[in-house]
Amino acid sequence: MEEYHSGDEMSFSPDDATNVVKECIEGIIGGVDYSQNKVNQWTASIVEHTLTQLVKQAKPYKYIVNCAVMQKSGAGLHTANSCYWDTTTDGSCTVRWENRTMYCVVSVFAVAIAL
């Protein structure tokens, strides 16, 4: 993948976003076990913190962040995304994370604002 440094303001970097997401997840559910009482707080915190960090980059984008946390119990989980957008400016990234008791899948979608 080529990187255009002069056009940095106008492109979405999936790698940067992936790092932002990983840090947020680690910070919130890093060393904890699945807890039914706390899981709704966790998902809300993960999406809000991720969004805040992305918005701080001050790029001309709208963002959508999705987070799913699932207890590890042998069940199968499958997810898919499909996007109808401008492939030259818009982008997404998905991070899959797990620990001993749960899975966490976070997707970030960035849609360019037409100026």
Added chain:
Amino acid sequence: TAFVVDEVSGIVKETLEVVIGRSQFEQKRVAQWTSSVVEQSLSQLSKLNKPFKYIVTCIIMQKNGAGLQSASSCFWDNTTD
């Protein structure tokens, strides 16, 4: 040209009925199902010919007693999106 929630929910529900309907969970077919659901929903949405970009996500989970929680947060224009 506004985003009509009911219209879009209708399209998605119909797509789910057509693709999965009354089938049982099958590990071999679930990848096809999620792909078909998002692709067919997207193509029906783009046929509405509205000036929107769309993102469709689909999660399929087997009923097995496990807990699943999901959340989403959006930074966009509340008046149009």
